[in-house]
Amino acid sequence: xxxMLGVLxxxxxxxxxxxxxxxxxxxxxxxxRIICEKVINEKITETTVLVGGVTNALYKCxxxxxxxxxxxxxxxxxxxxxxxxxxxxxxRQVTLKLNTGIIRGAxxxxxxxxxxxxxxxxxxxxxxxxxxxxxxxxxxHKMDIQTESKEPMLFSTMDAWLNEIKDxxxxxxxxxxxxxxxxxxxxxxxxxxxxxxxxxxxxxxxxFCHNDLLGANIIYNEDNNTYNFIDxxxxxxxYVAFDIGDHFVEWCGMEDxxxxxxxxxxxxxxxxxxxxxxxxxxxxxSDAIDLLVAQSNVGSVAANVxxxxxxxxxxxxxxxxxxxxEYAKSRADMCVYAKQHLxxxxx
Numbered sequence: 001x002x003x004m005l006g007v008l009x010x011x012x013x014x015x016x017x018x019x020x021x022x023x024x025x026x027x028x029x030x031x032x033r034i035i036c037e038k039v040i041n042e043k044i045t046e047t048t049v050l051v052g053g054v055t056n057a058l059y060k061c062x063x064x065x066x067x068x069x070x071x072x073x074x075x076x077x078x079x080x081x082x083x084x085x086x087x088x089x090x091x092r093q094v095t096l097k098l099n100t101g102i103i104r105g106a107x108x109x110x111x112x113x114x115x116x117x118x119x120x121x122x123x124x125x126x127x128x129x130x131x132x133x134x135x136x137x138x139x140x141h142k143m144d145i146q147t148e149s150k151e152p153m154l155f156s157t158m159d160a161w162l163n164e165i166k167d168x169x170x171x172x173x174x175x176x177x178x179x180x181x182x183x184x185x186x187x188x189x190x191x192x193x194x195x196x197x198x199x200x201x202x203x204x205x206x207x208f209c210h211n212d213l214l215g216a217n218i219i220y221n222e223d224n225n226t227y228n229f230i231d232x233x234x235x236x237x238x239y240v241a242f243d244i245g246d247h248f249v250e251w252c253g254m255e256d257x258x259x260x261x262x263x264x265x266x267x268x269x270x271x272x273x274x275x276x277x278x279x280x281x282x283x284x285x286s287d288a289i290d291l292l293v294a295q296s297n298v299g300s301v302a303a304n305v306x307x308x309x310x311x312x313x314x315x316x317x318x319x320x321x322x323x324x325x326e327y328a329k330s331r332a333d334m335c336v337y338a339k340q341h342l343x344x345x346x347x
Contacts, residue, residue, distance in 0.1 A: 245299025
C-alpha cells in the first residue's frame with residue numbers, strides 16, 4: 001500500500017514544529033538546518049531563504065555530496081484551507097510518477113523534498129513557452145492519482161474558504177475599505193452560483209489538476225528542455241478548464257497584476273491546440289479547440305474568484321510579507337470584467 005501511495009521506505013518523520021510567528025529569522029534557519037540534517041543525514045554547506053512563495057516559507061539546503069533539498073514550512077493557519085494529510089498523500093504519488101521533487105521527510109508543519117534544478121518562469125517569460133507548458137500540463141492531467149474522491153474540488157473548496165472568512169474583521173482602515181469594496185456577499189457569492197450552473201455539467205472534463213500554475217511554479221531546465229511543475233499543495237481533481245483558465249490569468253502576474261497581459265485569442269488557441277494534441281495524441285479539430293478555449297475562459301473567471309477568496313483569508317492569517325488584500329481586490333476587479341465576458345459568451 002505504501003509503495004502504491006508513493007511512501008519511500010526511508011522517508012523520515014520528525015516530531016518538530018517550527019513556530020513562524022514567534023521565532024526570529026535566525027532561529028527558524030537554525031531549526032531548518034537541524035531538520036534537514038536529520039532527514040538527509042549529511043552536513044549542510046549552505047542554507048538559502050527562497051522568496052516568492054505567498055502561502056509557505058521555503059528554504060533551500062545545499063550539501064557537499066548530494067543534490068540540494070527544499071524545506072517547506074507551512075504558512076500559519078493554512079491547515080484551515082489545505083488538508084495537509086491529503087496534500088502529502090497526493091504529492092507523494094505525483095512526485096514519484098513524475099520522478100521529480102520526491103519527498104524525503106516530514107515534520108509537524110512541513111516537508112523536506114528534492115530540489116528541482118532549473119529556472120522558474122516569470123509571468124513575462126510564460127508566453128515564450130506555450131507549447132512546452134501545454135504539453136507538460138497534458139502529461140500532468142493524464143496521471144491517475146489515488147484519492148478519497150475524484151469529484152472536482154473547486155466549489156467545495158470555495159465553500160469551505162467562504163465559511164472561514166464569513167466573520168473576518170480587520171482593524172486597519174485600508175483592509176476594511178478593500179474588503180467592503182470587494183463585496184463578497186453582493187458580487188463574489190452570486191458569481192460562484194453562476195459558475196456552478198455553467199461548470200457542473202458533463203461537458204466540463206475533470207482530471208487530476210495542479211490548480212496553481214503561475215510562472216513561478218513552472219521550472220524550466222534549458223539544458224534538457226524540460227518543464228516541471230512544483231508546489232502541488234492545491235493539486236486535486238478539478239475541471240481541466242480551471243487549470244488552463246487559471247494559467248491564463250497567471251499571465252497577468254502576481255505582485256504586479258496587469259490584466260492587459262491576459263493571453264490574446266491567438267495565444268489561447270495556440271495553447272489549447274498544443275494541449276489537446278499532447279493529451280489525445282492527434283491534432284484536434286477546430287471545434288474541439290473552440291470549445292476548450294471557451295470553457296477555459298469560464299475557468300479563468302472561476303480562478304479569479306478562487307484566489308480572491310484565498311487572498312482574503314491569507315490577509316488575516318499569513319505572516320508572509322505580501323499585500324494580500326490588494327491582490328484580492330485586483331482579482332475581484334478581474335471578476336467583474338470577466339463576468340462581462342461570460343455574458344458575451346451567451347450572445
